[in-house]
Amino acid sequence: MTEDKKEKQFIKMTQTPMVKLILILSTPTVVSMMITSIYNMADTYFVSQLGTSASGAVGVVMPLMAIIQAFGFMLGSGAGSRISIYLGEGNSKEAEKVASSAVFASILCGLFIALVSWLILPDLLRLMGATETILPYALSYSKYILLGFPIMCSSFVLNHLLRSQGKTTLSMIGLTTGGLLNITLDPIFIFNFNLGIAGAAIATILSQGISFLLLLMFVLSKHSSLKISFAKISRDLKTYVRIITLGAPSLLRQGLSSVAISILNNRAALFGDQAVAALSIVGRVSMMIMSVMLGVGQGFQPVVGYNYGAKIYKRVKSAFLVTLTIGFCMMVIIAGI
Numbered sequence: 001m002t003e004d005k006k007e008k009q010f011i012k013m014t015q016t017p018m019v020k021l022i023l024i025l026s027t028p029t030v031v032s033m034m035i036t037s038i039y040n041m042a043d044t045y046f047v048s049q050l051g052t053s054a055s056g057a058v059g060v061v062m063p064l065m066a067i068i069q070a071f072g073f074m075l076g077s078g079a080g081s082r083i084s085i086y087l088g089e090g091n092s093k094e095a096e097k098v099a100s101s102a103v104f105a106s107i108l109c110g111l112f113i114a115l116v117s118w119l120i121l122p123d124l125l126r127l128m129g130a131t132e133t134i135l136p137y138a139l140s141y142s143k144y145i146l147l148g149f150p151i152m153c154s155s156f157v158l159n160h161l162l163r164s165q166g167k168t169t170l171s172m173i174g175l176t177t178g179g180l181l182n183i184t185l186d187p188i189f190i191f192n193f194n195l196g197i198a199g200a201a202i203a204t205i206l207s208q209g210i211s212f213l214l215l216l217m218f219v220l221s222k223h224s225s226l227k228i229s230f231a232k233i234s235r236d237l238k239t240y241v242r243i244i245t246l247g248a249p250s251l252l253r254q255g256l257s258s259v260a261i262s263i264l265n266n267r268a269a270l271f272g273d274q275a276v277a278a279l280s281i282v283g284r285v286s287m288m289i290m291s292v293m294l295g296v297g298q299g300f301q302p303v304v305g306y307n308y309g310a311k312i313y314k315r316v317k318s319a320f321l322v323t324l325t326i327g328f329c330m331m332v333i334i335a336g337i
Helices: 003-016 018-048 054-091 092-119 121-125 133-149 149-165 168-192 197-221 239-271 274-308 313-336
Strands: none
Touching: 003 054, 003 092, 003 274, 018 054, 018 168, 018 197, 018 274, 018 313, 054 092, 054 121, 054 133, 054 149, 054 197, 054 274, 092 121, 092 133, 092 149, 092 239, 121 133, 133 149, 133 197, 149 168, 149 197, 149 274, 168 197, 168 274, 239 274, 274 313
């Protein structure tokens, strides 16, 4: 991105009327979150055609996926918040260092979690609520999902890197493309290729891979204010501490979600596979509703970061109040529906 475009982006983030700016940034984010929720529901729908135990297996693996989301969100939101502040300060060099370091850390994190999970997978799935009839399906599904963990984790970070710059439309394109592709591939791999629940997992990691490539392409393109590279990866521990410190709330939120789902699965398992499957479906629906508020919040983040970095604290407060109002109104409408 040229200096002229960087200046225009800075003016947009620091001078655009707040209601308009929040809506511009949050709308693509809400759309992408909704599409992600829809493809998760589609995944559950197609797998449910294989039987109750298969449907329950998807719910059992949800806490495992929540773990990788937790670390991806931690690195992504932590880096994104720091990057927005640096861009607001006009410090592109430090922003690029944080961005490069976060992507590198996310790949390592995804590999580590996948490896540890693989080594203890049967016991881990039982801990997450798998019954003996659900376990074979959960193993078939999760073995492929684990292969995609490095891509998933880094995709969360790349997604936040774009959002931190106010490039929420590019982020939406990357996530939406993957989501729609997953919906298309699910029935093909599950039924046409006769791969069963493993086909659903393969479709998921393939679509996640496409999303990753698109997001990476956007981050490396001229549309991005950041230029990431191996040479810019920080060797200073403080860089990672700053990222983790800002991202810790996201880690705790998603981490507790994983624990909560595991506990619910275990309680539901006492009543049979049908109860676990039902809980899986309810979880997907509730996540679709929550995705609206999460999308609004993620549109809010770069606005706060930019203006905080630029020391325009009045707009920081204004962004908070506007986002709170928009989010409240949207949730009231959804509740009414």
